[in-house]
Amino acid sequence: YYDTAYMTVGKRAEYLVTFYSDTNAYNASTKLSGEVGDRLLVTIIATKAGTPTIDSISTGISTTISVSGTSGLVFYDSYTSTTSTTSFTMVNGRASVWVSSSDTINNGKIYVAASEYSSYNSPRDQIYFTRPAVSVDSAFYYSRTGFGMVDSVDIYYAVKLGMIPDSITLFWPGSDTGKRVISGTSAEMTLAADSSHITIVLANPFATEITVSTAPVSSKQGISYDRPNNNPGVQETSSPFAITDRVGPLVMTAQVLERIPAGTGTDTMYVSFSEDIKASSLVGNSLILIKNGVSTTISILAATATSTTSTSSFKLTVSTPTPVFGPVAGDSLRIEPAGPITDALGNSAHLLNRPVIITVKPIPAAINSGYYVDNDPSGKADGVVDSVVIKFNKSISIGDAIISLDWGSINKADSIAQTKINYVGTDSSLIEIYVRGLFKNIGADSVKTSGDMTATVVYKSIPNEFVQGSITDSAAAVAVDSAIYSPGKAVNGTSVDSLYVTFSEALGSIGQTSPFELLCTKLQVNYTLNLSNTGISSLVKTKSDGEKCTYKFIVDAVDTTTGVKYPANGDSLWINSTARVADNAAGKVQSAGNNRRVPLHVNPIPFDWNILIDKNPYIPSNDSMQIKIVITGTKMLEKVNLSAWGKIYDVLGNCIYEWKKGGHIFDKQGTELDLGWKGRNTQGRLVGSGVYSVDISIDNGTNVTNQRKRIGVKR
Ligand SMILES: [Ca+2]
Ligand SMILES: [Ca+2]
Ligand SMILES: [Ca+2]
Incomplete structure (x- = not known):
């Protein structure tokens, strides 16, 4: 048996190796990192080396390689190339690939391939593109002028800036108001030499006198817009940041x-x-x-x-x-x-x-003092208060002042019309108010000369505040009524007349024994009465009616040098302006000659009278029968205006003689009036013997009294 082995002779046994920065020895843990938009160099070499380094490059290799990668990665054949590509040419065993991304890449991969070469480490990962961290450490608004006008900003960055921001948007004083956008290319924005601090000086500052932010505490009133590497294809990053007020108060x-x-x-x-x-x-x-x-x-x-x-x-x-x-x-x-x-x-x-x-x-003008007077423009003192004078502690404007007076609970004059108020002279802190007829519940002719008033002043220019002051009594007393009484049926001249005078208010003092003047209506002459008790302690106050007081004076004598024997009904009385008659409340003396005149009521003087008959029975002769009216029982006889009349009646009641009314006035020096009768009737014939009655009437001006006597006539 033979083993058989085949060796294929064909493509050369080079590898394509992708290096990042690990070019001397491949290191899988080496990362390729940059900011979005950066172009990062990747070197591809062909090598046969089992442990490739950049020195083991197979310089004989020239071929075309294709480059691909994770979605989002783009590749360029040069740093400056404007078009990306996936096909690169390796020359002498070496190719340069520029990797970039317009968005963030986390562990991206690059694939490198050529038809006859295998890739030693393709794909290679660990490619990262990140956005730059624009981290503002602190920022401050300033006003470079004293007008509280935010016109500059200092922005301090946590890391150095690679370049000036594309733009910065500012808001002031709110978080979305007063917007200003400052371009990085504007001269308004300056990057400090240390690259971590930007100063903006606004060509169009914010409004003046706004020295504090109205934005919520956590608001970011600045936004830094940054585009990495100023790359138009890269989305801007917006980085909001807070800006601290460094604008001092005004x-x-x-x-x-x-x-x-x-x-x-x-x-x-x-x-x-x-x-x-x-x-x-x-x-x-x-x-x-x-x-x-x-x-x-x-x-x-x-x-x-x-x-x-x-x-x-x-x-x-x-x-x-x-x-x-x-x-x-x-x-x-x-x-x-x-x-x-x-x-x-x-x-x-x-x-x-x-x-x-x-x-x-301003503070409201206060009332220093005030008083009221009874002094008509003509100088007449009629007991009706005419004006109030008020002294303020500074000038006032009458048009600004709303003045009300209170003269007792129901006696008020509210919001007095400006037309009633005048300055006194040229002093605008002193005014006079014409008050006659202004007080509710006090008639325009009502006599009242006492009692403090309260003045209340509100100034239109100073709402919700008012001043008050007391208006004191400077109105003298006046007489409001008078009456004279005789002493009754006194004997031996020990009794005296009484004069009752009612004044508008209580008196404090009287400086003379003739404190009154009187006008005799009949004779049209003035006269006086001497009084014996004008010392105020000896005066008896007989009546009080509200503020009015009635005093009883004792009459010593009538000043008869004027021809006036005795006061008569219809005469008038007033205060003698030289007699220093002063009121009690204010000590104010009645010094106006033309002070209030009041009617004098003369009460009838009581007296007794008798008819004295002489030669009774009467035997007619040349001498008249005396029929005398005799006044007894009064010291004042000479002051009494008496007239008498009468009739004589026979036993049958027939009037046979008459003394007519008006024809028989008492001689004021005497106490007797003899009517006389010669025994003749009204026809002048002697009357017959008999008894007759004499009916006599006396009129004292107020009432009539009668007496009857029997007389006899003997012929
Ligand atoms: Ca401030
Ligand atoms: Ca008056
Ligand atoms: Ca008074």
């Missing part, structure tokens, strides 16, 4: 609370910022006051947020060591950049943070 508004009077100590300011700031950072030398172009750092003594939900608005207590340094309207305020103020992230204000102009937060 003062947005500043108000100083009006202070009256201005001075040293502290001022109150209301200041708002462009964003929440660290509340604790306000106290100290934190703000700069600019006055007439001169900057002064001012000291904040205390700060209180004016909202419970933010820390962007504060009420500040500002030290004002001298008035010169105090904040006033028209000054400006900005943040002291070297001071303690920071935003919530700790950013200080820009060195040149722009100032705002300080305005004044």
